[in-house]
Amino acid sequence: MSLSALIFDVDGTLAETEEVHRRAFNEIFHEAGLDWHWSEDDYSRLLLTTGGKERMRAHRDAIGRDEPDDERLAALHIRKTARYGQIVHSGGLALRDGMGELISAAHRAGARLAVATTTSRGNVDALCQACLGKPAHELFEVIAAGDEVTRKKPAPDIYELALQRLDVSPERALAFEDTRNGLLSAKGAGLRVIASPSAYARNEDFREADWLVPDWSVKRLPAIVRALLGQPN
Ligand SMILES: [Mg+2]
Known part of the structure; x- marks a missing residue:
């Protein structure tokens, strides 16, 4: 047909896009005072979880923590999307x-x-x-x-x-x-x-x-x- x-x-x-996403995640983690930093190897594994919020949740669960809770992760994800947009608009892709x-x-x-x-x-x-x-x-x-x-x-x-x-x-x-x-x-x-x-x-x-x-x-x-x-x- x-x-x-x-x-x-x-x-x-x-x-x-994935290196730009990784950079945006790491920048907002730093800005939020979280001690998270995703290396390329970390991100290869994390990419098996689709969706940004879901990926942050997978990382939190993998390192055995309760914090940030899902509500805070959702707020971080909004900031991450905004940061990603800024990087893309500045010609980074x-x-x-x-x-x-x-x-x-x-x-x-x-x-x-x-x-x-x-x-x-x-x-x-x-x-x-x-x-x-x-x-x-x-x-x-x-x-x-x-x-x-x-x-x-x-x-x-x-x-x-x-x-x-x-x-x-x-x-x-x-x-x-x-x-x-x-x-x-x-x-x-x-x-x-x-x-x-x-x-x-x-x-x-x-x-x-x-x-x-x-x-x-x-x-x-x-x-x-x-x-x-x-x-x-
Ligand atoms: Mg794809």
């Missing part, structure tokens, strides 16, 4: 190779575009404005983000929400993902998945992916996507 919609993950898929060209080609071809992400809506807006020069809602017809579902990736809920808002069946959409959790989420919703591992996910298992590519260059995309984009094969 031919495609009508492309659904994108955000962190690691549109851009290599670039799209992954091929992604700008892919989104432009999809718009020209009249493809329907959506986002399905566990990151917060504020982070999606910051990234789109800084890296694509437009607000997220002008680039993506549907944005399913953050706390709109209770069960985060690898649960299929966020992709199911995006499909429901697009009003398309999973056979007519395709997901773009960079991690195993994201891949499993999209597959769980019945989507075909094209995966391109991001820096933190290079050693993960992508065996269920329908296609695996090193970057998002249009010339590397499978024929079914190129057909949607009106590109010759």
Whole structure:
């Protein structure tokens, strides 16, 4: 069946965001007087927990503490999202190779575009404005983000929400993902998945992916996507 919609993950898929997230977390931990500092190794492990609040909770529980409580973690997460936005707006992030060209080609071809992400809506807006020069809602017809579902990736809920808002069946959409959790989420919703591992996910298992590519260059995309984009094969 031919495609009508492309659904994108955000962190690691549109851009290599994770080092900016790690920096923002560490800065707000310091500012809040917490003795937490996440190294790259720490963050590789913590990324297996999706969602920022959930990730801080996982760290607190792993080090055997009761504090900060969930309410304070939620407040810290709001500050972290604001700090992340400041760093992104100041030019601290670039799209992954091929992604700008892919989104432009999809718009020209009249493809329907959506986002399905566990990151917060504020982070999606910051990234789109800084890296694509437009607000997220002008680039993506549907944005399913953050706390709109209770069960985060690898649960299929966020992709199911995006499909429901697009009003398309999973056979007519395709997901773009960079991690195993994201891949499993999209597959769980019945989507075909094209995966391109991001820096933190290079050693993960992508065996269920329908296609695996090193970057998002249009010339590397499978024929079914190129057909949607009106590109010759
Ligand atoms: Mg991702």
